[in-house]
Amino acid sequence: MAIVPIALPLEPLLAALDMAGVAVFAVSGALAAAKSKQTIVTFAFFAAVTGIGGGTLRDLLIGAPVFWVGRSDYLGICLVAAAAVWLLKADRWRMSALLWFDALGLGAYAVLGAAKALNYGVPALPAVVMGVLTASFGGIIRDLLAGEPSILLRREIYVSAAALGAGTYVALSVIGVGMWPAAVIGAAAGFGLRGVAIATGLALPGYRED
Numbered sequence: 001m002a003i004v005p006i007a008l009p010l011e012p013l014l015a016a017l018d019m020a021g022v023a024v025f026a027v028s029g030a031l032a033a034a035k036s037k038q039t040i041v042t043f044a045f046f047a048a049v050t051g052i053g054g055g056t057l058r059d060l061l062i063g064a065p066v067f068w069v070g071r072s073d074y075l076g077i078c079l080v081a082a083a084a085v086w087l088l089k090a091d092r093w094r095m096s097a098l099l100w101f102d103a104l105g106l107g108a109y110a111v112l113g114a115a116k117a118l119n120y121g122v123p124a125l126p127a128v129v130m131g132v133l134t135a136s137f138g139g140i141i142r143d144l145l146a147g148e149p150s151i152l153l154r155r156e157i158y159v160s161a162a163a164l165g166a167g168t169y170v171a172l173s174v175i176g177v178g179m180w181p182a183a184v185i186g187a188a189a190g191f192g193l194r195g196v197a198i199a200t201g202l203a204l205p206g207y208r209e210d
Contacts (some may be wrong), residue, residue, distance in 0.1 A: 017183065018055070018067065021109035022074055025138050026051035026081035028102040032146045033082075040086055046142060047082035048075060053138035058113050058130050062120045099198050102139060106158070107191030110135035110165035111183050115173075124170050131166025132159060135190070155204050157197035165190020 029050025033043040052068050052075070059066045068074035113134025117127035136151065136159050143150050151158045169186030173179070196202055 017108050017112035017115070017187075018074075019077065021105050021112055021134075022051040022055070022077050023081060024101045025054070025105035025109065026078040027085060028105060028139070029078075029142050030082045030085035031097060031101065032142050032148070034085055036146055040082070043082040043086050044079055046145060047085075048078040049145065050138040050142040051078040051081070053141045054109055054113070054134040054136065055138075057137045058116065058134045061133070062117050062122055062130060064116065064120055096198070100195075103161075103191050103194040103198060106135045106139075106162055106194055107165050107187040107189075109138075110162040110190045111169045111186040114166040114169050114186070115179070115183065118170065118173060124174060128163065128166045128170050131169070132162045135162035135165070155206060157193060157202055157204060160204065161190050161194035161197065164193050 026047040029046035029048070030043045032050070033046040038046070055067050058064075110131040112131070114127045114131030116134075117130035118124075122130060139151055139158075142148075165186045167186075168189045169182050172182035172185060177185075
């Protein structure tokens with residue numbers, strides 16, 4: 001079934017998911033800076049790179065204007081997130097908070113990336129890939145900057161959760177489910193799978209692992 005690009009009706013949904021995804025990913029970036037006892041400047045940098053990194057890559061790949069260029073609110077959200085984590089003395093938080101904030105961002109951003117790709121006429125399967133990249137690329141950069149093992153080199157369920165969220169949204173959209181129900185179900189599926197992995201240690205098997 002061919003997917004027809006959706007125009008203006010999708011914009012409020014994209015805006016809501018975009019802001020939510022940037023905010024929670026920015027918090028996770030600032031928490032990574034807190035974990036390694038960095039300066040406020042590094043807090044801001046980590047928050048910005050984590051918050052907008054995945055969406056920037058997505059927009060470049062689908063030929064869309066990069067979403068945060070030419071406006072101040074997205075970077076403003078990142079700076080507010082960094083300041084809030086700094087002022088709330090995040091080093092006293094349990095660092096599992098980073099994982100849960102990241103899981104929230106993953107669910108929202110996986111759906112956002114897929115939805116925006118569909119809106120620009122990208123076919124279903126590449127749209128799912130755009131959702132995965134949107135949800136995971138910022139975290140990859142954050143881990144590299146923080147000197148942590150990349151999520152791509154760990155067996156824990158992360159990219160798979162992003163794929164589930166994006167794939168669920170795209171599949172529901174293809175069969176005609178409304179955008180809001182599809183978005184909520186997709187985001188919940190991605191967050192739910194990632195949450196189960198965080199809570200139980202669920203991981204993918206390694207190659208030829210007995």
